[in-house]
Amino acid sequence: MPRSPEAQQRQRDILHIAMDTFAARGYNNASLAEIADRAGLTQAGVLHYFRSKALLLTSVLELRDQSDIEQLGPDRPHGLDFLRHLVDTALRNAEREGIVRLYAVLSAESVTDDHPAQEYFRDRYDGLRSFVTDALREACELSDEDTPRAENAANAVIAVMDGLQVQWLLAPGAVDMAASTDLVVTSLLAALAPHRFGPDGRARQAGEGRTK
Template sequence: MLGIAMETFAARGYGKASLAEIADRAGLTQAGVLHYFHSKANLLTEVLDLRDATDIADLGPDRPRGLTFLRHLVDTVRHNAEREGIVRLYAVLSAESVTDDHPAQAYFRNRYAGLREFVAEALTEACALGEVRQDLDVIGAANAIVAVMDGLQVQWLLDPDAVDMAASTECVIEALVGRLRA
């Protein structure tokens, strides 16, 4: 059921995805879907939680530290290139979430804050490990890395043959790290 909802939200966005279509594709009635999820907004939340749980499970129990975490981000992007539906879901819903009263707005606000925090923490660790200069603007660098990754996802979705997300992400991170080592 969550897989079907994920595909539908990814293809149509939250506003245009209907519970009727999701229910029909899952072989249920709308009442059946609502029995399990109580509302379309709750269904969306469960889909987003499933996406996060999958990504966290892929990371394993120990997050890489310092620049190793940035290399992990490149691996994540490479893996995302094999999961178009998940990437589309994230891109569509994150863009939609900037609208008033969108049910996923708080989720994406928190998600971006968490991503920036993870990247900033890794860059702070890299400073402490002597991998990069101590005077690094970790917040600015973290914002830039997250923005590049998201922007590349949108470009890749629109023209997958023209954009190699992993190579481009690696290029930007290597350029940033090279600048920070100087």
Template sequence: MAMETFATRGYHHASLAEIAERAGLTQAGVLHHFRTKAGLLTGVLELRDASDIEELGDGRPHGLALLRHLVDTARRNAEREGIVRLYAVLSAESVTAGHPAQEYFRGRYAGLREIVATALREAVAAGALAPGLPVAHVANGVIAVMDGLQVQWLLAPAAVEMAETTERVIEALIGVPLPPVPDRAG
């Protein structure tokens, strides 16, 4: 309930009263579990991250497999409009002074940049990508494309194919095709 309310109204326009009503609780009941509206927001964002981490299973993919995973994430996101909307709204709102999710998003972006940059360095070390690849710039570009596509998709879902576009842009940035999707049947 809180995720949907924050996603549709943003942090500043979402009320604890509405969230409590949708959850079948009183405001006091919500505050008993989260203490503050900012605490509830943090809990919602952590739940979103836990869902993404759970999908990774035993560990993060390495090298080009991580880039393939990002394409798969874009494909899954096309089936999770609420989560995509939550992320898009709150990440944009977080750039305003005093927003309670600002540090969360700073940390999230720093972590994403490092994960993508590490995968790119792994691919270079394995000989799958050319030495001299501007790893930090490519990592920033991949993240920017994914986030930008999410906003475009939310505004015009029929006009934007997030996974296909993500794959094509990643391949253009790294200069090689991504490995094929692993066969999950066996």
């Protein structure tokens, strides 16, 4: 990290410019020359703050994650609370197009050979899959034997959320990411635990004076 406040601000400016550039052009098509020009620097000036283009990309992804961590709060929610957090995230994403575009572009691009963000996205999906699986198991009170079903459902939730982002970027007026995510999560809960989240389960809970 640069020590002076001015240098730290310059570093932040470069990161935000790089985020916009990577989101618009992808990693492979974005150039350090363009990023440097937009930042009012030479390429050597950008490399003074970030030793390589790959390191700049990594720093951009860390900045994106920091935004998610700040919104999540100090403690990760569990069970139904985490699933509700996913719906809330879809709602917030509709207000941060740049970050959504960055994620959509780079996650798709990362499947190409030797892409510097490939390990990042592989680890991210592994972690998110584990979180969603645990949340579904907790919410539905599933046994260890039902873990494969919860994992399949978690993959479906993640796939829906990612696919909705692409559709929303192309036609924002036609896609409600939060409503669609909520519908899928609700349907999967009913499929995994009909005794709790299906029509009979909801009716029983209502009769006992409890809510979902």
